[in-house]
Amino acid sequence: MTTSLxxxxxxxxxLRAFLHGLPGVDRVGADQxxxxxxxxxxxxxxxAQAIDLAIxxxxxxxxxxxxxxxxxxxxxxKAVRPGGEAPSVAAVCVYPDLVAVAAEALxxxxxxxxxxxxxxxxxxxxLEVKVSDTALAVAAGADEIDMVxxxxxxxxxxxxxxxxxxxxxxxxxxxxxxxVILETGELVTYDNVRRASWLxxxxxxxxxxxxxxxxxxxxxxxVTLIMLEAVRDFRDATGRQVGVKPAGGIRTTKDAIKNLxxxxxxxxxxxxxxxxxxxxxxxxxxxxxxxxxxxxxxRYAGPDYFTLD
Amino acid sequence: MFEYAPAPESRDxxxxxxxxxxxxxxxFVDGSGPSFKTVNPATEETLAEVATASAEDVxxxxxxxxxxxxxxxxxxxxxxxxxxxxxxxxxQERARELAVxxxxxxxKPIRESRDVDVPLVAAHFFYYAGWADxxxxxxxxxxxxxxxxxxxxxxxxxxxLAWKIAPALACGNTVVLKPAETTPLTALLFAEICRQAxxxxxxxxxxxxxxxxxxxxxxxxDIDKVAFTGSTEVGRLIARAxxxxxxKLTLELGGKAANIVFDDAALDQAVEGxxxxxxxxxxxxxxxxxRLLVQESVAEELLAALKRRLGTLRLGxxxxxxxxxxxxxxxxxxxxxxxxxDLGEAEGAERWSPACELPEQGYWFPPTLFTGVAxxxxxxxxxxxxxxLSVLTFRTPAEAVEKANNTPYGLSAGVWTEKGSRILWxxxxxxxxxxxxxxxxxxxxxxxxxxxxxSGYGREGGLAGLEAYLDV
Numbered sequence: 023m024t025t026s027l028x029x030x031x032x033x034x035x036x037l038r039a040f041l042h043g044l045p046g047v048d049r050v051g052a053d054q055x056x057x058x059x060x061x062x063x064x065x066x067x068x069x070a071q072a073i074d075l076a077i078x079x080x081x082x083x084x085x086x087x088x089x090x091x092x093x094x095x096x097x098x099x100k101a102v103r104p105g106g107e108a109p110s111v112a113a114v115c116v117y118p119d120l121v122a123v124a125a126e127a128l129x130x131x132x133x134x135x136x137x138x139x140x141x142x143x144x145x146x147x148x149l150e151v152k153v154s155d156t157a158l159a160v161a162a163g164a165d166e167i168d169m170v171x172x173x174x175x176x177x178x179x180x181x182x183x184x185x186x187x188x189x190x191x192x193x194x195x196x197x198x199x200x201x202v203i204l205e206t207g208e209l210v211t212y213d214n215v216r217r218a219s220w221l222x223x224x225x226x227x228x229x230x231x232x233x234x235x236x237x238x239x240x241x242x243x244x245v246t247l248i249m250l251e252a253v254r255d256f257r258d259a260t261g262r263q264v265g266v267k268p269a270g271g272i273r274t275t276k277d278a279i280k281n282l283x284x285x286x287x288x289x290x291x292x293x294x295x296x297x298x299x300x301x302x303x304x305x306x307x308x309x310x311x312x313x314x315x316x317x318x319x320x321r322y323a324g325p326d327y328f329t330l331d
Numbered sequence: 332m333f334e335y336a337p338a339p340e341s342r343d344x345x346x347x348x349x350x351x352x353x354x355x356x357x358x359f360v361d362g363s364g365p366s367f368k369t370v371n372p373a374t375e376e377t378l379a380e381v382a383t384a385s386a387e388d389v390x391x392x393x394x395x396x397x398x399x400x401x402x403x404x405x406x407x408x409x410x411x412x413x414x415x416x417x418x419x420x421x422x423q424e425r426a427r428e429l430a431v432x433x434x435x436x437x438x439k440p441i442r443e444s445r446d447v448d449v450p451l452v453a454a455h456f457f458y459y460a461g462w463a464d465x466x467x468x469x470x471x472x473x474x475x476x477x478x479x480x481x482x483x484x485x486x487x488x489x490x491x492l493a494w495k496i497a498p499a500l501a502c503g504n505t506v507v508l509k510p511a512e513t514t515p516l517t518a519l520l521f522a523e524i525c526r527q528a529x530x531x532x533x534x535x536x537x538x539x540x541x542x543x544x545x546x547x548x549x550x551x552x553d554i555d556k557v558a559f560t561g562s563t564e565v566g567r568l569i570a571r572a573x574x575x576x577x578x579k580l581t582l583e584l585g586g587k588a589a590n591i592v593f594d595d596a597a598l599d600q601a602v603e604g605x606x607x608x609x610x611x612x613x614x615x616x617x618x619x620x621x622r623l624l625v626q627e628s629v630a631e632e633l634l635a636a637l638k639r640r641l642g643t644l645r646l647g648x649x650x651x652x653x654x655x656x657x658x659x660x661x662x663x664x665x666x667x668x669x670x671x672x673d674l675g676e677a678e679g680a681e682r683w684s685p686a687c688e689l690p691e692q693g694y695w696f697p698p699t700l701f702t703g704v705a706x707x708x709x710x711x712x713x714x715x716x717x718x719x720l721s722v723l724t725f726r727t728p729a730e731a732v733e734k735a736n737n738t739p740y741g742l743s744a745g746v747w748t749e750k751g752s753r754i755l756w757x758x759x760x761x762x763x764x765x766x767x768x769x770x771x772x773x774x775x776x777x778x779x780x781x782x783x784x785x786s787g788y789g790r791e792g793g794l795a796g797l798e799a800y801l802d803v
Contacts, residue, residue: 046595
């Protein structure tokens with residue numbers, strides 16, 4: 023079923039009809055499915071495999087007003103060598119003004135530099151500012167751009183505005199990959215999550231991402247489940263694969279593994295690589311390292327044995 | 332490829348004895364019939380030898396129950412409630428032990444016995460404990476019937492026990508219960524819990540054995556009430572045996588439920604509901620959604636999604652925490668499922684199963700669906716009681732209702748649509764005791780359960796469930 027979806031965005035009415043024509047999401051059922059998958063018991067060899075996979079999928083993130091070049095350099099060092107034999111993470115994610123620092127620190131390592139842009143986290147600025155925010159971050163060396171959508175426009179039904187902004191930002195990205203943050207905590211309903219996912223994919227998103235991390239709830243399991251269903255169905259319909267990045271609130275190895283189980287049993291194998299699935303997180307990495315150590319040695323080491331960068 | 336390593340629940344919590352007797356008058360005693368073996372259906376390994384209760388044993392049990400009745404029914408409701416609350420708490424405390432034993436004896440996945448069966452069992456005792464001192468407000472009087480003879484099936488051994496015993500005891504009756512011959516072990520562990528709770532001797536008696544023992548319970552002249560859950564065939568025999576005796580009777584029998592999916596349904600959740608409707612407990616569910624009625628305009632899309640989903644079901648060791656589909660309960664049941672599935676193919680329906688490796692030992696059947704099924708096919712009419720789904724299509728709501736009701740059964744039905752008014756319209760038209768909307772196989776002690784037509788009569792659960800155990 024590779025239908026062309028080219029005409030879907032030909033007008034506000036067509037776009038609206040398409041998005042509202044998507045099958046609904048039953049909240050009770052979706053919550054139940056996510057909760058059931060959360061009971062999967064991942065032990066021994068499977069756990070070891072999952073921990074290393076999760077580490078390799080981490081977008082190691084710092085998005086604070088207090089961030090400095092020193093802080094970012096330290097984080098980049100950790101991204102390359104998280105500790106022990108653990109693999110490198112997928113990317114580091116910083117504000118646009120620190121992209122150059124990160125790019126310099128990560129040169130030649132293969133680790134991507136991701137930057138939030140477009141008036142992150144609220145997105146309440148003009149399209150001109152969003153586009154140049156994006157272009158400047160790319161020029162400074164960002165490989166990936168994490169943009170936010172205009173939730174106000176989405177919630178008031180102006181889907182075309184959201185669509186056109188994504189298209190414009192995607193154009194400004196050039197060769198950089200575009201992750202579109204839906205901020206699902208502000209969209210509230212699962213129907214909205216599904217519609218926003220499709221809207222972003224139609225507009226050219228390379229990844230869809232749950233949250234900025236600045237709004238709660240962030241990456242809940244049911245929301246990630248619905249987004250995984252969306253990318254799966256989108257590929258069936260168009261042949262194009264889009265990645266998923268839950269971000270915000272994923273702090274423990276258990277959370278990370280539950281996410282991997284969701285991917286495994288919803289979108290499937292094809293998404294189980296850092297190329298197509300990322301975990302946006304900061305404190306998660308140390309918990310993964312701690313569990314990795316525990317699995318290898320049989321003992322828990324105290325938090326002082328894990329670096330804080 | 333992300334392979335889940337085996338994650339077996341430990342058997343060590345269960346203290347399996349090599350042989351089990353009957354539970355009569357608060358004591359474990361030998362049965363006078365020949366003992367029989369109960370096996371683990373996943374491995375065919377013998378778990379224990381279990382006594383057969385002869386007619387004399389049944390008589391002893393009924394006499395013990397009769398003797399205990401005066402004292403038990405005279406207790407203030409609040410006192411009976413204390414015992415029931417205590418039993419409920421002990422079930423929670425020993426939940427893991429009960430879940431492991433249930434999975435061993437029945438073959439159902441530990442995920443289900445742990446997350447569904449045992450929590451519901453405890454919830455049932457808690458719920459009816461709450462009624463014990465409030466019967467005068469229920470509207471059925473407060474007079475118990477006397478001694479209840481209860482015969483239960485093998486699909487939810489402990490849960491069916493709870494459905495039978497909890498309301499009976501709350502209303503002041505005493506009971507003689509016969510568990511199914513393939514799954515007697517959790518009932519006997521429950522007997523141990525009754526002792527632990529200091530339940531007065533004779534209030535609960537458990538007699539094990541096959542059909543003859545059940546027949547002896549039903550036919551005993553000093554039984555005031557018969558409650559049976561099982562096949563329609565045996566239900567008929569029981570109704571005949573009880574006719575004209577003055578015994579009260581409730582029957583919960585077979586089903587051939589329609590799970591109806593409209594084109595405006597939440598499709599991903601509908602797929603989950605279909606899976607849960609027919610593959611939950613290997614389809615050994617009287618209210619299983621064994622007939623999928625799907626609107627033609629969405630049939631192709633839904634079937635593709637359903638087949639993809641079936642490909643992710645994990646069949647295997649029931650004690651593995653990641654298993655979705657366990658073993659078929661017995662060789663006999665497996666033979667029946669095979670016979671009906673072969674018949675489905677022979678009658679012209681198209682059979683499909685996901686790639687699925689079956690263990691060599693034990694009784695196994697892959698999740699199976701049949702497309703191109705017509706109402707006239709045997710697999711659309713007979714209860715298969717296994718993981719076999721018949722897919723039919725419809726065009727209009729009226730046709731869906733017509734097809735759904737076109738069965739001698741009437742236990743349950745499911746409706747999937749995002750349209751609230753259609754749910755109400757369908758629920759009004761469907762002749763089934765339970766109609767689920769946008770969910771399936773959802774149970775709660777507060778909700779009455781029971782059938783129309785050949786699915787039986789009487790209600791279990793909820794306020795309505797009290798009626799069966801009171802002299803109205």
